[in-house]
Amino acid sequence: MELYSFIFLAVLAIASAVGMILTRNTVNSALLLVVNLLSVAGLYLVLQAQFLALIQILVYAGAIMVLFLFVIMLLNLDDEESFFDKLRVKYIVAFLLGAVIFSQIIYSIGGVTDLLPAISEEMQFAGTVEALGDVLYTEFLFAFEMTAILLTAAVVGAIMIAQYKKPNKGDS
C-alpha cells in the first residue's frame, strides 16, 4: 500500500513539475505547481508527517499560490515568447547542465545508500502536532520568535516596495 501510494504520488509530482516548466500559460503553470505541492503533501502523509502535510496545503498550496495567482491577474501577462518556436543552443545547454547536476546528486545518494537507516518506530508519534509543538516551543523557541520578526519585516518591506508613489509636483 505504501509502495503504491509512493509511486502514484511520485509520478504525479514529477509529471506536474515537468508540465509546470513547459506550459506556455502562466496561470496553468501556477495551477500545475499547486498539483505538485499537493502530491508532495501526500508524500509527507506517507512519511507520517501529518502536521507538515496540513501546513503544506494551507500555507503553500493555499496562501502562497493565491498570492502568485493574484499577481498574475494584476499584471495581466501575455504568454511569454515561446521557447518552443526556436530550439536554441542555450536550452540544450540548460538540459545538459540539468542532467549533469542530477547525475551528481544521484551519484552522491548512491554513495551512501548502504548507510541509510530503515524507517524508525518512533515516527509513529513524531509527526503529530503535539510532538512538533513540544520541540518547537522549547528547543526552537528563539528561532520561532525570529520567524515572527522575519515575517513582519517581509510584510512591511513588501508594502514599502510595491506601493504606488504619487509623483509629487515638487519632484523633478
Place this chain on the structure above:
Amino acid sequence: MVGIDWYLALSAVIFTIGMIGILIRRNAIVLFMCVELMLNAVNLSLVAFSAYHGDVTGQILVFFSLAVAAAEAVIGLAIILAIFRNNLSVDITKVNLLRW
C-alpha cells in the same frame, strides 16, 4: 516498504526539473515558481530523513523553511510588481538596469 533512497531520488528529480525551469524560462513569475519547486524538493528530502531517523528536528527545519519561503515569495512578488510598473514587462531578459 519504500527505501529512503527513493525519496532522495525523487527529491533530486524535482530539484533538477526546477533548475532546468530556471535556466530555460524568462518569465519572472515562472522563475519564482521554479524556486518554490526547488525549495519543496529539499523539504521533501528533509522530511524523508526525519522520518527514517526518527528525529523530529528535520520537520522543524521544514517548518522554518516554509516560513522563509512565504517571506521570500512576498518580497519577490513585490519586487516583480515594482519592476513591472517601471518597465511594463516581467521578461527578465528585458530588465537590464544592473547589467554592464
